[in-house]
Amino acid sequence: VLDQFPEVFKDHIQLPPMRSQVHHINLYADHGAINVRPYRYPHHQKAEIEKQVEELLAAGVIRPSMSSFSSPVILVKKKDKSWRMCIDYRALNKATIPDKYPIPIVDELLDELYGATVFSKIDLKSGYHQIRMHEADIEKTAFRTHNGHYEYLVMPFGLMNAPATFQATMNDIFRPYLRKFVLVFFDDILIYSRDVKEHKIHLKMVLSVLIENCFVANKAKCKFGSSQIEYLGHIISGEGVAVDPNKVQCVLDWPKPKNVKGVRGFLGLTGYYRKFIKNYGKIAKPLTELTKKDNFHWGVEAEKAFIEMKQIMTSSPVLILPNFDIPFEVECDAAGRGLGAVLMQQKQPIAYFSKALSEGNLAKSVYEKELMALVLSVQHWRHYLLGREFIVYTDHKSLKHFLQQKVSSPDQQCWLAKLLGYQFEVRYKPGTENRAADALSRCFDEGEMNTIISFPIWSDRQQLLDELAQDSYIQHIIKEVQNSPTSKPGFHIKQGVLFYHDRLVISPHSPSIPWLLEEFHNTPSGGHSGFLRTYRRLADSLYWVGMQKSVRNYVRSCDVCQRQKYSAT
Secondary structure (H helix, E strand, C coil): HHCCCCCCCCCCCCCCCCCCCEECCCCCCCCCEEEEECCCCCHHHHHHHHHHHHHHHHCCCCCCCCCCCCEEEEEEEECCCCCEEECCCCCHHCCCCCCCCCCCHHHHHHHHHHCEEEEEEECCCCHHHCEEHHHHHHHEEHHHCCCCEEEECCCCCCCCCHHHHHHHHHHHHHHHHCCEEEEEEEEEEEECCCCCCHHHHHHHHHHHHHCCCCCCCCCHHHHECCCCEECCCEEEEECCEEEEEEHHHHCCCCCCCCCCCHHHHHHHHHHHHHCCCCCCHHHHHHHHHCCCCCCCCCCHHHHHHHHHHHHHHHHCCCCCCCCCCCCCCEEEECCCCCCEEEEEECCEEEEEECCCCHHHHCCCCCHHHHHHHHHHHHHHHHHCCCCCCCEEEEEHHHHHHHHHHCCCCCCHHHHHHCCCEEEEEEEEEEHHHHHHHHHHHHCCCCEEEEEEECCCCCCCCHHHHHHHCCCCHHHHHHHHHCCCCCCCCCEEEEEEEEECCCCECCCCCCCHHHHHHHHHHCCCCCCCHHHHHHHHHHHEEEEECCCHHHHHHHHCCCCHHHHCCCCCC
């Protein structure tokens, strides 16, 4: 099918035709021309700007300008070390009237997928540059470099109403197919069908529309004929729509505290939402008791409370569904070795996010790390926030003025470029009131991987001892360690239970092993990881003879994982 439509996947983009949808920039009444002084650049960056301007001129997407408007250029270094030229349209956006075009509601889109088993996702190449500017508004896109003044004939990146125009354009060209076998959310085009035969027909129809309207797709970023696909923060398959486990992963994967500081960090997050948790004090008591003891000891009761609290924090009524009729709020923070954020509405969480800082980023200033937390959390929840007004709360006062400040460092230019096009306000919130995001950012402070390391709770300790008593090999080791603690390096006994390098030893015949494999692989916290990741998560706290073989065989026989590998062309 794809070979029949080579024009859709051509390498270059030219000036697109005028269509029914073009981009307007409507300014508030009596607002004059926006003119911001250009930034200064070192010699090697000037050469890069000249090169990219020449490429845009050759493609026909910009032209020399005599406009009284002017916005500065910023250069952003990409992952492959090349540069991307962006325009800092913050001043222009501030003077622009927001577009009220209706943005699709994710949950309503996903309701249309019942019965579908085959999916494709199309990503348009530089999608904004494939939409024309309204002739009267071209002058407002003008930008100045060190050796010239230019303006865009196409919709540039970074304009506040660009997402709405893009959505309107996609809705217009795909209108006959919307909610029949096509969903569009900005630049995410999803085709869904009941079977492969039907899907090929639908795919041809969609690709034909793209050719008729002169749109070009990025084949490397597209996905075709899949039985399972990620779309708008959800995992979609023939079995239905599942919430992407990343929504709550950082709470489910919260490492078991190893000291009082770790317990206080976890209680900092849960306590922030205690008014939504029935019997919070009773449930959390085994954990709060640990903060009062000089001799820290993590026991069965603390383990039960820890697991129960994580389950409560990642389900209703604490975790709510989004309401797209009211504004979203993002609380973000950077502290210790990580970043953390919570997506909320009316002070109740919708999703959590955390990320460990790399060694290189640990050395950055507090301001830069706080800015990183803001940008990464906004990007992470793009499908909730793009095209809507929202509020970001930070406990770093100077970050409040970032959207008005002149960017001075390459890092700031990079982060700013990622935020252009979003409509939000940054507000200061003292750290004492920003406890949830603070706690999420500190869950890496103990230097641990952010994985589940809690061993399962047997109905009681005696049940575990009974299982071990039936295993002659384990009993042999226990006796040797009891007689001579150094006879078996790595093994030690605590409360009558055998441990190997602080990992609980269980019998390879334990009836709990099938449950463990399912819990660490199939559930949202397991996320159907591959063999190595599943094994490492289990091996953080457990050990049994033949463990690697058990995990490998289980992952290889997982039906969901096998179907995910299927791909039709």
